[in-house]
Amino acid sequence: MxxxxxxxxxxxxQSEKKFASEVTTGGLNTSQFQDNRPNTSLIRKMQESANGSIQAKQTAQLQEITQGNSSPTVQLKTExxxxxxxxxxxxxxxxxxxxxxxxxxxxxxxxxxxxxxxxxxxxxxxxxxxxxxxxxxxxxxxxxxxxxxxxxxxxxxxxxxxxxxxxxxxxxxxxxxxxxxxxxxxxxxxxxxxxxxxxxxxxxxxxxxxxxxxxxxxxxxxxxxxxxxxxxxxxxxxxxxxxxxxxxxxxxxxxxxxxxxxxxxxxxxxxxxxxxxxxxxxxxxxxxxxxxxxxxIEGWSTTKQVLVGLGIGTATILGLAGYFYYNPDKMPGFLSNLMSVGAIAVEELKNEL
Structure with missing residues (x-):
């Protein structure tokens, strides 16, 4: 560096600006993590695959981070x-x-x-x-x-x-x-x-x-x-x-x-x-x-930019982040597939779990 x-x-x-503009917990009300598209279930499957209790644990933690912040503005400034x-x-x-x-x-x-x-x-x-x-x-x-x-x-x-x-x-x-x-x-x-x-x-x-x-x-x-x-x-x-x-x-x-x-x-x-x-x-x-x-996670910043560009929902991106944190060896292959077939790579990973 x-x-x-x-x-x-x-x-x-510009790449850092783009990464910084993506959705994270800073300033978010927890209700904003809802994603009604079919791949929303991916967050559950990925987190359960990584750790049986990680979903409930992270939900509580994310609520704690955002507690008391009622602003609807989506922010990522501290990184x-x-x-x-x-x-x-x-x-x-x-x-x-x-x-x-x-x-x-x-x-x-x-x-x-x-x-x-x-x-x-x-x-x-x-x-x-x-x-x-x-x-x-x-x-x-x-x-x-x-x-x-x-x-x-x-x-x-x-x-x-x-x-x-x-x-x-x-x-x-x-x-x-x-x-x-x-x-x-x-x-x-x-x-x-x-x-x-x-x-x-x-x-x-x-x-x-x-x-x-x-x-x-x-x-x-x-x-x-x-x-x-x-x-x-x-x-x-x-x-x-x-x-x-x-x-x-x-x-x-x-x-x-x-x-x-x-x-x-x-x-x-x-x-x-x-x-x-x-x-x-x-x-x-x-x-x-x-x-x-x-x-x-090596490669996560690039992967996240691609996911946002493809319109992948916030909840799914959070699930992917949790999964790759516990399975970093899976990141290179997923990124390569993502660059090749786009959003289909997300569904393929979902089907593997």
Missing amino acids: GVQTAQESQAIS ITHKTRPFTYPHLGNNVTEPVGAEMKAYLDPTDIVVGSATGAPQLDLLHSVQAVGHTMVRGHLLNHDLGGFGVEENLYPITQGANNRHKTNVENPVGDALNTAHGAANNEGVYYTVKVNPIQNTSAGLMANTSTFVCEAYQLTNMNANSVGTKGNLILKANIESTPGGANSSNAVDKSGAGLIAGVPKVITPGWGHGHRAGRELNWDAYVAAGKINT
Whole structure:
């Protein structure tokens, strides 16, 4: 993922605008998820195929997300994307591999809230394996829990306690302050924020012997509305947070903006964004993923654009998202078929289940 430079176009690409205009939970009354066409039953079949209880669970979660919002406007402004990499570590005499967060991109609209969570069960065995070496390590959020980031594998990477503290002081607090300022301005502004782990380590031995770096950038967003995630504006910060478990200094913060590191900004939580006592995958994670507000499935953004272009109903798209979240290996074949035969691919998948 590259971030546009000052010399490049400041407008978000047309494809991202189109993706941002598609239907999700933000601002929706739950009655708007009704689709009276025959393929509406697909949401039930797909979700039951993925997980026997997922339908009832997601319905409750979607109601919680939209509770209290009576606006009929269909919106998608806040949008969070995660990428992962496999990480291998020793556990109970065996090598275990699980995903860690590698990259995060977020368009944050202060009025389109995503409530994140603290660390819980995810990556706990991984953390214990690196802590056993004798270093003070933590599971660092790529996207802070009070900025819509969940304590899940997709959003966590093991770093030193010092690096985590620097990330909070020099990056997360300024980004949170910028989001809160945009909320107060109430003029369709927000924050574009990215974190990429580069270099990234893929084994516990490599992690403990080398430096991992959170490459962080944040910009103001303007002109956010129901049809666009906005236009990238002024730079907020560019900073690298280095985690070196075996070094004399376990952490370092490097300014990349040319204006100096931001420090001394107190933690400010934008109204409604506080994670409370939530941890791990608690409550809304599945619902946000199914709604497309949090993206973790390779190829889903393109697939969703094609489905919308074909006129596939909202309820069916939500069902597809839930199905492919639990069956990501099915995505490439479905997308290929979708591009070949259009809406027939949806009916063919329905018949397979």
